[in-house]
Amino acid sequence: MVISIRRSRPDEGDKLIAIWCRSVDATHDFLSKAYRKELEEMVRAFLPEAPLWVAANTQDQPIAFMLLTGEHMDA
Template sequence: MMINIRRSRHEEGEKLIAIWRRSVDATHDFLSNAYRAELEELVSDFLPEAPLWVAVTDQDEPVGFMLLTGEHMDALFVDPDVRGQGIGKMLVEHALTLAPGLTTNVNEQNTQALGFYKKMGFKVTGRSEVDDLGKPYPLLNLIYP
């Protein structure tokens, strides 16, 4: 499968929300159902308008996306159907070309993501007891050396 990375388009918002939903369902089983629903509502409002980088197939179908703000990667989600095919790595490598001192945060309980980032060479620089919305889901702060 050929993968290209390009900017997101407003009209593919629903497809990106579906990728977020499937990815979270596959990796975030530690979230309460109520909090997951709250997050989905926020994401549904935000994603269609966000300046995302999207990984697409040669048929231009989105299979993953990443949000980069300055040198901080705010989000990285890959469709679970294509996980393990290097798409997350491609998105991170794209981010590194734009922001060499890349930082990100990962839920401490998301062991798949934490393993992925460590394999990519990220180092843990700190820990927060709560997530970005102040909920009790600890975050690890990571940096690419």
């Protein structure tokens, strides 16, 4: 599989949120359902407009993302 790294695009918000949800659900089973829902609401407000770097598959579909501030990975 060839993966490319590129900037996120404004129309990818729903796909990026779905990636976030799958990631959190797979790794944060200690979160209460109420807190998980609260986090998702905050992420839905923030993520689509954030300056993200996206890992995209050969069909240019996002499969992962990260948020960088300088050389620091924030998310």
